[in-house]
Amino acid sequence: MFRTRIVVAIAAATLTAVTASHDATAGPGIQPVAAAVPRFDHIVMVMFENKNYSSINGSSSAPYFNSLATQGAKFSQSFAITHPSQPNYIAIFSGSTQGVTDDRCPINLGSKTNLASQLTGAGKTFKGYSEAMPSDGYTGCSSGTYRRKHNSWVDFSNVPASSNLRYSRFPSDYTQLPTVSFVTPDMCHDMHDCPIGTGDTWLKNHLDGYVQWAKTHNSLLIVTFDEDCGTPVNQIFTVFVGAHVKPGTYSKRIDHYTVLRTIEASYDLPGINNAANRSPIVDGWQ
Template sequence: MRISTVAVSLAMSLASALVGAAAPAPAAVAAAALPAYDHILVVVEENHSYSEVVGNSSAPYITSLASGGANMTQSFAVTHPSEPNYLALFSGSTQGLTDDSCPHTYSAENLGHQLINSGQTFKGYSESMPSDGYTGCTSGQYARKHNPWVDFSNVPSSSNLRFADFPTDYTTLPKISFVVPNLCDDMHDCGVSTGDTWLKNNLGAYASWATTHNSLLVVTFDEDDRSASNRIPTVFYGAHVATGSYPEHITHYTVLRTLESLTGLGCVANSCSVSPISDIWN
């Protein structure tokens, strides 16, 4: 009986040890679910539906990004018109705005302030903006309504830069940067092919670099052209992205929550009501 009792005790101890040894595995998997990127670049284009861009002969470059990255086939803008969508993507809220009026100043939490407050870095680059830190509403083909970070008093003017300042040494980019092309190159006033060519010529080198330098490119749109229930293209391309088409319903709030999660930030406003995208990473 004594031998039997000892044997049972040893067996129970061994089983417990095996369970304990296996326990960390789920945590390890969870920790690896979201990459820790060195750099993330978000590009916001204008006023076109998913079908007008992805797979369209007018947009061969964005289509190639969708084919080589994570193509979110059920991505939707929050509202119409443009400006509230930019605010939603940047701050998790439209801030009550229902039009494209300018100027506005908000003090609410937002992605730029979150990053800076956590010791990380943020910069926004606007094409055709006449000077760094510019706060005017329009200048040539630049429109402040497409530049959400300038609307927030808790984001320093040093983060509001011209696209001419975008570095050629990508290792000097901040943790997260936004690029907003001007009113022609974002497809607002000019055609899809113009915006697609601009993206390839100006940021194609970054996209290629990102795949081998622990970095990410996100291309999305503010809204559709009011023809397709506000369904828009959204593509994730770069290192650690599992190529494929992903049909889950996402919005600007989902993209924001994903950016926050990728950089270890808490959620803000309506981004707290959604989960980050978790199935596109390898």
């Protein structure tokens, strides 16, 4: 009996010490990182435009989107933050709309903390790839079918120009990808100005190679939308596919901040801004 009490006391003291150490590392007021999110070698996120969940889910116009849903984790209760486009792109990159309420350009947000600055601070890498952007490091508001309002990383002075790349620079050797990549198709391929089928075909032609590679190379693809077509509900189609993903449909309510928080958790990063108030996705992994 005496020996049992000693063992229990030692176990309790050890648990207390580990918890205190974790909390001290996380910092005051910061949500502890969930160990259940796999640590991926690479995460690629692709954002499409202005479609209701019901317009993509099960649609014959989006066979590849729905194929990804059967291969991965589909989130049937996924929501954008607001309308119009630009504040949603800023939200998923920095955990806040930063007070932006419209699509005006240019937006300059200075050195506020964002996913890229978090990753860099942790010794990881970030790059954004924008289709139809005329040159690497471009800061103009528009060119052809490129729009800066869909490129949130260019708004932050602490994200170097070398991280703001044309989509043509997306590597065919996926081992050369940065830790986290954001991909923005042009105004046609993101479905803003063209039909759903156009975006569906673009996604298959440009990212399916990465999807199949990711499954056996500890990597992940996230596909989501900035917002729905303007309704108050703002429900969007979101799917995760790649290594460690447990295929299925998940009904937990998530939003752009949840997606950001999940990416952060993969690299033991604290949640920033509103992402700190979200729990990372932990039930879609195997």
